[in-house]
Amino acid sequence: MAKFDENARPFSEKWLDERLGVVTLKKVLSTEYWIPKDINFLWAMGMVLAATFGLLLISGIFLLMYYKPDAALAFDSVNYTIMTEVGYGWLWRHIHGVGASIVFLIIYIHMFTGIYYGSYKKGREMIWISGMLLFVAFSAEAFSGYMLPWGQMSYWAGMVITNLFSGGSLEAYGLVEWIRGDYVPGDAFLTRFFMLHVLLLPLVIIGLIVLHFGTLRLPHVNNQKGEEIDFEEAAELYKAGKKKESKVIPFNPVFLSKDVFVMGVYFILFFYLVFYHFDFAMDPVNFDPADGLKTPPHIYPEWYFLWSYEILRPFNKDLGLIAFGIAQIALFFLPFIDRSPNVAPAHKRGLFNIWFWVLLVDMIVLTILGKLPPEGIYNDLGLVAAIVFLLLGPALFVITKMEKKI
Amino acid sequence: MKELKVLAVVVFFSLLVYWGVEPFAHGQMHKHVDSDKFAYSDLPEITKEGDAANGGNLVMGAGACLGCHSIESQGMPAPMDAGTAAASYGVNPPDLSNIGALYDEKFLAELIKNPAHALNVEHKFDPAAGKMHPMVAFYGAGGDIDQEVADMVAYFKSIAPKEISPKEAFDNACGRCHAMRYDKYTQLGDIPEFKYEKDALAYQIKVLEYQDHLKKYMGTLPPDLSMIIRARSAHYLETFVENPQTQLAGTSMPRVGLSKEGYEKVEAYLTEIGDPSKPQREAIGPWVLGFFLIFSILAFLWKKHQWRDLH
Structure with missing residues (x-):
């Protein structure tokens, strides 16, 4: 039995500490959680993501109060009830729609930052893998959420994506029907994706965020030079007042002050989009109600899925599915494909630097082609870009195998 | 840096x-479609100076407009109710009280002389194949037909009200084919309040019957336009209304013939119903951005303070 001070005032710091260990908790989680000093604003993307997720969660809760998961009511509950009758309903919806799109931009920036600085290597593999799990969970969350307004794009994207589960020549239509709960997307389809979107997937995401934070703890955050820091020694220096000499800073308040500034600038952009430029995140086609008898002339996913969609498209049915499958899981294996002993920014790593920029440009090319109609030259370009993407995996293995220790 | x-x-x-x-x-x-800026350059100019008084006589008399149309503002009621009219013509013919203010005058003149051509539905109505447009062309009252048409157009302009509300513009130009459910509006107009459910249901049946006639006439029920302002770009809507064939070749939707001002009215109504938060967005946006600007400046000062003796 621990000792409890009889005279401690209820809810005073001492009182709370004896019961909850708040002093230790505060140290461990914030004031003595050490972060390298040599970082740039890209290191704030994690907090920016957390903030955006917070906005999505809060706006989602407000939308949930008025949304009706019923194929006959969903469209009007979003476009009429929320947009017209609910006070500031439009604001919550625009925040939710823009947030869902922008969160992927930040995720991609966050991922490419990790790749550029080698932050998935040498003890940081679990950071990368838990991050990739988050990416998958966010993707599922985005897709299920896209079904809910029950517009033309909701319906037809739902149709196309669930069709993928027929497995090409396997023709597993039984599986597709099982997923849809019907022969075509309908009420059963909508309500199960509603459940996934508002309960199961958010739970998974919150769990994974905790895991992702946890994975950072032992290997610590990487820094701009990929330098290995003795965190305990550096922390002692800092605590002794030698802040200039120490290579670390505490999360709170020093690192946080920079995070908050980056978040402020980010929110200017974010709310500019919410108020003045939301069309990119809220496709006009989806303002036409779902109609199973009227296929839209162009069906395309939201921009963040386009690169993997374009890997599916240029091949025949079965090859396309296999390529698509590989693309979905390939990035998980990054820490194990990269055989180089160096943790360093890409510009210090010779051929890897070229590999990095080819990957970035190729994914952008795939993204743009994914939205273009699959005709003429775009088909050929798509095929080349998809093959380049698939070859980048083996290429990374070879390049990093040859890489000399710096 | x-x-x-x-x-x-x-x-x-x-x-x-x-x-x-x-x-x-x-x-x-x-595909890119250039806007004609509602000039209707394919239609002939009106060359004659119109005489409104004579136009009035023609409209009431030899022009025989009142056989099908009402002019409510002049105390001329419709010869039959909307449902019966739709059963006869496919769609309820419009009231003519404010057309002089809504539609282009070249369009009105051509509409009187050659409806299928003005409406750009000659692919659907071909007299040679026995498919007549339900609106009968005006073949002249014995004088110079161009003068007579100019007179009638002048008459419609003379009786048109100075101010037309966005909803009135929609009602005349679009509302006899398109419903607007977010404004509780059907092809029969605003849905009245009913005390008894059986009256409400009886009204609904009237709407459905009207829509059935419309379906037969147009090939499909024209879509509800509640959200169209967000479902299509401004440029698409403008060029489509100006000439539906350019964006959707073969469509049975006729050219509406709105003047630029008339279209702006219709667009204002579509925005009011389909995108009602626009004024609020514009009012609140600067404050939110201003807040985060100040937030960022303060955060920057805090960051400077926290990092002051780290380097």
Whole structure:
């Protein structure tokens, strides 16, 4: 039995500490959680993501109060009830729609930052893998959420994506029907994706965020030079007042002050989009109600899925599915494909630097082609870009195998 | 500074993706249709000076407009109710009280002389094949037909009210084919309040019957326009209304013939119903951005303070 001070005032710091260990908790989680000093604003993307997720969660809760998961009511509950009758309903919806799109931009920036600085290597593999799990969970969350307004794009994207589960020549239509709960997307389809979107997937995401934070703890955050820091020694220096000499800073308040500034600038952009430029995140086609008898002339996913969609498209049915499958899981294996002993920014790593920029440009090319109609030259370009993407995996293995220790 | 360089790289690639998936991709997906600015340059100019008084006599007399149309503002009621009219003609003929203010005068003149041509539905109505447009062309009252048509157009302009509300414009130009359920409006107009459910249901049956006639006439039920302002770009809507064939070849939707001012009225109504938060967005936006600007400045000062003796 621990000792409890009889005279401690209820809810005073001492009182709370004896019961909850708040002093230790505060140290461990914030004031003595050490972060390298040599970082740039890209290191704030994690907090920016957390903030955006917070906005999505809060706006989602407000939308949930008025949304009706019923194929006959969903469209009007979003476009009429929320947009017209609910006070500031439009604001919550625009925040939710823009947030869902922008969160992927930040995720991609966050991922490419990790790749550029080698932050998935040498003890940081679990950071990368838990991050990739988050990416998958966010993707599922985005897709299920896209079904809910029950517009033309909701319906037809739902149709196309669930069709993928027929497995090409396997023709597993039984599986597709099982997923849809019907022969075509309908009420059963909508309500199960509603459940996934508002309960199961958010739970998974919150769990994974905790895991992702946890994975950072032992290997610590990487820094701009990929330098290995003795965190305990550096922390002692800092605590002794030698802040200039120490290579670390505490999360709170020093690192946080920079995070908050980056978040402020980010929110200017974010709310500019919410108020003045939301069309990119809220496709006009989806303002036409779902109609199973009227296929839209162009069906395309939201921009963040386009690169993997374009890997599916240029091949025949079965090859396309296999390529698509590989693309979905390939990035998980990054820490194990990269055989180089160096943790360093890409510009210090010779051929890897070229590999990095080819990957970035190729994914952008795939993204743009994914939205273009699959005709003429775009088909050929798509095929080349998809093959380049698939070859980048083996290429990374070879390049990093040859890489000399710096 | 190094961070700014990193920022420039991030911004460059983000904008590249944006350009590729938005303006560029949409430019490739949709063919570009040039707006005619509601000039109706394919229709002949009115060369004669119209005489409104004579036009009035023609409209009431030899023009035989009142056989099908009402002019409520002049105390001329419709010869039959909307449902019966739709059963006879496919669609309820419009009231003529405010057409002089809504539609282009060249369009009105051509409409009187050759309806199928003015409405751009000659692919659907071919007299040679026995398919007559339900509106009968005016063949003249014995004098110079161009003068007579000019007189009638002058008459419609003379009786048109100075101010027309956006909803009145929609009602005349679109509302006899398109419903607007977010404004509780059907092809029969605003849905009245009923005390008894059986009256409400009886009204609904009338709407459904009207829609059935319309379906037969148009080939399909024209869509509800509640959200059309967000489902199509401003440019698409404008060019489509100006001449539906340019955006959707073969469509049975006729050219509406709205003047530029008339279209602006219709667009205002579509915005009011389909995008009602626009004024609120414009009012609140600057305050939110201003808040985060100040927030960022304060956060920057805090950051400077926290990092003051780290380097």
